[in-house]
Amino acid sequence: MSLKDQITEDMKNAMRAKDSERLGTIRLLLAAAKQKEVDERVVLDDAAVIGIVDKLIKQRKDSVAAYTLANRMDLADKESAEILVLQAYLPQRLSAEEVSTAVQAIVANLGAKGPGDMGKVMAAVKAQLAGKADMAMVSQAVKTALAG
Secondary structure, eight states, X not given: OOHHHHHHHHHHHHHHHTOHHHHHHHHHHHHHHHHHHHHHTXXXXXXXXXXXXXXXXXXXXXXXXXXXXTTOHHHHHHHHHHHHHHHTTSOOOOOHHHHHHHHHHHHHHHTOOXXXXXXXXXXXXXXXXXXXXXXXXXXXXXXXXHHO
């Protein structure tokens, strides 16, 4: 079963259970996926759906930070709950050590020497680690690898 089919099934289950918070979050995810399909005229595979989930989680984390600064804990809690629902659709993430090891191997394979090669290394790393690791952590690992 594809990830998109699993999300659709989870939406049906949330409807049956009358779980409105979960249902709303799943509908947002399906709407974002459908929008991408319509805009690009493609059928999304699991990797593309994972990319959408990552994007939505990042948006929610930014919102939580903004709401916390504005002392709106009710809205921050709602966004945090949505993050938990969305994280269920992500594959197991790599640890910091695994990301660092993978980045070191890619840097060695490409023969990258310094910060000027960051774009080339990030393109290769994104292709290999997309959906498997937090890209902010990956970017930091690339910077560290190219600095020293």
